[in-house]
Amino acid sequence: MVNAYWLDFNRLHSADYVFRLTQDAAAFTSGIVDDIPSFLSSAVKFAASFCVLAYYQPMIAVFTFVFGPIAFFITRFYSKKIKRTYQMIKEYDSEINEKLQENFQNLPIIKVFHLEELSSNTIENIYHQRKNLIIKNAILNNIMNIIRALFSWGGYFLAYSVGILGIYNGTISLGVIVIFLQLFNQIQQPMAELAGSIPKMLAFYTSAERLVELEKLNSECDSHCIEIPSILSIEMVNVNFSYPGRENQLTNINLRADAGNIVLIMGKSGSGKTTLIRLILSLIKPDQGEIIFYDGQNNPVKANAGNRQWITYVPQGNSLFSGTIADNIRYGNPSATDEEIISALTFAQAWDFVSTLRDGINSVIKERGVGISEGQAQRIAIARALVHKAPAIIFDEVTSGLDAETEKCIMETMKRDFKHKTLIVITHREAVKEYADKIYRMHHGSLIQE
Numbered sequence: 001m002v003n004a005y006w007l008d009f010n011r012l013h014s015a016d017y018v019f020r021l022t023q024d025a026a027a028f029t030s031g032i033v034d035d036i037p038s039f040l041s042s043a044v045k046f047a048a049s050f051c052v053l054a055y056y057q058p059m060i061a062v063f064t065f066v067f068g069p070i071a072f073f074i075t076r077f078y079s080k081k082i083k084r085t086y087q088m089i090k091e092y093d094s095e096i097n098e099k100l101q102e103n104f105q106n107l108p109i110i111k112v113f114h115l116e117e118l119s120s121n122t123i124e125n126i127y128h129q130r131k132n133l134i135i136k137n138a139i140l141n142n143i144m145n146i147i148r149a150l151f152s153w154g155g156y157f158l159a160y161s162v163g164i165l166g167i168y169n170g171t172i173s174l175g176v177i178v179i180f181l182q183l184f185n186q187i188q189q190p191m192a193e194l195a196g197s198i199p200k201m202l203a204f205y206t207s208a209e210r211l212v213e214l215e216k217l218n219s220e221c222d223s224h225c226i227e228i229p230s231i232l233s234i235e236m237v238n239v240n241f242s243y244p245g246r247e248n249q250l251t252n253i254n255l256r257a258d259a260g261n262i263v264l265i266m267g268k269s270g271s272g273k274t275t276l277i278r279l280i281l282s283l284i285k286p287d288q289g290e291i292i293f294y295d296g297q298n299n300p301v302k303a304n305a306g307n308r309q310w311i312t313y314v315p316q317g318n319s320l321f322s323g324t325i326a327d328n329i330r331y332g333n334p335s336a337t338d339e340e341i342i343s344a345l346t347f348a349q350a351w352d353f354v355s356t357l358r359d360g361i362n363s364v365i366k367e368r369g370v371g372i373s374e375g376q377a378q379r380i381a382i383a384r385a386l387v388h389k390a391p392a393i394i395f396d397e398v399t400s401g402l403d404a405e406t407e408k409c410i411m412e413t414m415k416r417d418f419k420h421k422t423l424i425v426i427t428h429r430e431a432v433k434e435y436a437d438k439i440y441r442m443h444h445g446s447l448i449q450e
């Protein structure tokens, strides 16, 4: 799943992925371990008893099962409905997970806007619809079982009557009827078990389908990584891109970030700056045009999922994981030593506050950076990017949460101590211009060099 193409991955809600990978995977596993073996064992028991009966008296065996195909065709209609309700119940389950996750994550918004009642009503409403579906499902299952039972007992009485008639005519011996009465239970019980396992099999099938959908996500190709070069230039040549269902979002983009340069990208909110970065990182593919990386020997290589490691990246917004500060920074380089982490924190102007924490770099950050400020989270994210030894760095509005002085210190450090790194900075701050070797402005989907 982590190899899925980013735009495809975004089609489902993250809570839906979690639900599928936990609940559906558990239902699938119990189907494989419990339901399918017991279905097969009932089928074998049924077939064996049927064969024994057919051996002694084929006619009685046929009459016992004569209604089987009819019951099968009638209940097929119900099976389809039951399968659909199972799918809808799963969709509601995912929706409940999605709403709960979003409500918990945005608890301050819910409190500030007094959305407590609305939020619980929305979730209650989904639970209510789910409950109705479960009742509908239980009714359908019961109707299906009653139809099966009726046809099964109908077969029994028909076969029994044929047997009695046979004794009367002298065509069937009493011994065969005794065998029939003995074997009937052996046929009836597995038949009931088979009927009872059908809803479980339908639920199993629904979960399996939902997991197979995940398998169908398009994977990124070219995900092998070539050795990281010491310096890197980045070029975009006549690149066009639009998100699915949108038009002319980025048109004819030409950009060159030479090794060791600081390149600024400015422009209005929503003009396409982050989209341009996603293109450079091969998270999305250009509709037209090319993105080329040049290494120290000026060898051109097309940007792809494999060589995105040549660039380190600090995204817009909070991108921290729950865990310690050191854990978070080691996402940039798992083998980073404590000294390297402290040095990266110092460059990112974060060591001042981390060193005052009781546990220093081993202080725990909770989910989505709870426990530290937005600006502190951004500086830890910068430190994480710095321990990843890549020749190019991209900052997507990372200094927006910082005061002017801290921002100045970070930019000065970058210019002074990271001379050989190519730095692409997206910013709205005019003050950053003084550190730039080149400035581009994004305007109505076009990139203009100032």
Ligand SMILES: Nc1ncnc2c1ncn2[C@@H]1O[C@H](COP(=O)(O)OP(=O)(O)OP(=O)(O)O)[C@@H](O)[C@H]1O
Pocket: 010, 243, 244, 246, 249, 267, 268, 269, 270, 271, 272, 273, 274, 275, 276, 316
């Ligand atoms: N995943 C997506 N699917 C569809 N459209 C998107 C997606 N992400 C962004 N867009 C749209 O693409 C356009 C450019 O978005 P982008 O995030 O690149 O803007 P931006 O310049 O980075 O804005 P900001 O300064 O607010 O971060 C916007 O109109 C946005 O609505």
Ligand SMILES: [Mg+2]
Pocket: 273, 274, 275, 316, 396
């Ligand atoms: Mg953006």
